[in-house]
Amino acid sequence: MMSARIGLGSATRRVAFAPVIGRNQTVLRTLIPKRGVQIQSLPPSASEEILNAQRLKRPSSPHFTIYQPQLTWLGSIANRVTGGALSALLYGFSLAYLIAPDTFDSAHIVEFVAGLPDYVKYTGKVILAAPFTFHFWNGLRHLSWDMGKFLSLKGAYRAGYAALGATVISTVALVLM
Amino acid sequence: MASSMLLRSTLPRTFASATGRNVLRSALQVRASSTAQYVPGGPIIKGTVNDPVEFPHPSKVHGSYHWAFERLLAASLVPMTAAAFVTSGSSYPVLDGLLGLSLVMHSHIGFDSMVVDYVHKRKFPIIGPILTWTLRTATVGVLVGVYQFNTNDIGLTELIAKVWTA
Numbered sequence: 001m002m003s004a005r006i007g008l009g010s011a012t013r014r015v016a017f018a019p020v021i022g023r024n025q026t027v028l029r030t031l032i033p034k035r036g037v038q039i040q041s042l043p044p045s046a047s048e049e050i051l052n053a054q055r056l057k058r059p060s061s062p063h064f065t066i067y068q069p070q071l072t073w074l075g076s077i078a079n080r081v082t083g084g085a086l087s088a089l090l091y092g093f094s095l096a097y098l099i100a101p102d103t104f105d106s107a108h109i110v111e112f113v114a115g116l117p118d119y120v121k122y123t124g125k126v127i128l129a130a131p132f133t134f135h136f137w138n139g140l141r142h143l144s145w146d147m148g149k150f151l152s153l154k155g156a157y158r159a160g161y162a163a164l165g166a167t168v169i170s171t172v173a174l175v176l177m
Numbered sequence: 178m179a180s181s182m183l184l185r186s187t188l189p190r191t192f193a194s195a196t197g198r199n200v201l202r203s204a205l206q207v208r209a210s211s212t213a214q215y216v217p218g219g220p221i222i223k224g225t226v227n228d229p230v231e232f233p234h235p236s237k238v239h240g241s242y243h244w245a246f247e248r249l250l251a252a253s254l255v256p257m258t259a260a261a262f263v264t265s266g267s268s269y270p271v272l273d274g275l276l277g278l279s280l281v282m283h284s285h286i287g288f289d290s291m292v293v294d295y296v297h298k299r300k301f302p303i304i305g306p307i308l309t310w311t312l313r314t315a316t317v318g319v320l321v322g323v324y325q326f327n328t329n330d331i332g333l334t335e336l337i338a339k340v341w342t343a
Contacts, residue, residue, distance in 0.1 A: 048225050055220040084291060087284035091315060094281075094322030097330075106331045106339065114343040125341070136258070139251060146248050177341065 071160045079138045082131035122175065129174040130167065137163040137170070218300030247286050254279055266334035273332040277323045280333075285316045 067073070097104045113121070141159045144150055150159040215221055257276045266273040292312060298305030327333065 051226070052221045058220060080287075080291065083284075083287050087287055090280060090284055091319050094319040094326065095315065096322075097326050098318055098322035101325065101329070106336050109336065110339045110343050113340050121343075136255075140255070143248065143252055 071157055075138060075141075075160050075163070079135060079142070082135040082138075085131055086135060125175045126171065129171045133170040133174065134163070134167040137166045217302055250279060250283055250286070254283060261334040264334075265338065266332035266336075270327070270332065273334050274324075274327055277327055277333050278320070281316065281319050281323060284319075285312065288312050 093104065102108075113124075116124070141150070141163050144159065145156075150156055215223055254276075257272065257279060260269075260272060261276055264272070289309070289312060292305070292308050296305045296308050298309070323333065326336075330336075331339070
């Protein structure tokens with residue numbers, strides 16, 4: 001209602017309950033106020049346009065930047081990142097071998113790695129083993145969720161800490177191998 | 178864009194003409210802007226607030242069967258990886274081949290999930306499909322590369338074992 005839009009609800013109510021004799025004059029005086037507020041009549045289809053105009057101005061509330069770091073989602077994104085990194089390595093090597101088999105064959109690669117200094121080899125082993133073991137143990141955690149286990153918050157945290165512990169132990173074991 | 182409230186101190190006698198002008202302007206703008214401003218994934222939605230959400234066509238192949246296949250594949254990777262650790266790739270080339278194939282399939286499903294999550298074709302109508310097909314082409318190339326490597330060279334498990342102890 002037009003008068004409700006510009007906050008004249010109370011004024012209109014007063015007019016509605018006013019004595020009959022002076023009602024029309026009061027109505028006119030309410031709807032044509034002294035300050036000269038202009039009211040526009042819009043068709044109902046204009047509502048979508050106003051809504052879209054408001055939508056364009058709406059800010060997006062912070063989400064990713066403010067969410068408290070937790071084992072649940074950090075573990076989840078770490079699972080994805082480690083899986084993606086390992087797969088990128090697999091894809092990269094396979095495509096490189098397909099394009100240039102003489103440069104990337106096993107003899108060259110083993111020769112190249114053997115020529116690296118020891119600390120580079122150890123660092124490289126850690127960089128390769130840690131994502132692999134984390135993805136492996138967290139993958140087992142995912143599969144156990146799919147079987148219905150550890151689905152409570154406590155269970156998810158316990159399994160998460162267990163996966164992290166297993167990651168550390170198996171990374172050390174692999175690097176020393 | 179029409180604004181609904183015009184705080185002009187105009188006299189009431191210009192009321193009728195102003196209303197008529199604004200009604201015409203807002204009607205024209207509604208017809209022109211409600212479709213032109215739609216941006217996929219943007220704040221403006223297709224159609225009106227009363228239009229139902231469009232859902233993708235339900236299909237078991239892309240739904241529950243895909244899910245089950247993904248989990249079975251991941252589960253099968255566990256014993257295969259363990260076996261690859263204790264044997265050598267040259268003595269069991271079939272295991273090596275199966276492991277290579279399963280790893281590539283597992284990687285493809287993982288990459289596809291990332292594309293669907295971050296670059297969905299509903300929001301990115303051009304880049305989304307391009308990335309999906311790039312991934313599929315890359316997977317085919319990787320399968321050929323893995324086959325070539327396992328056939329003409331020592332194979333994936335043997336390579337990792339050799340590089341690890343180099």
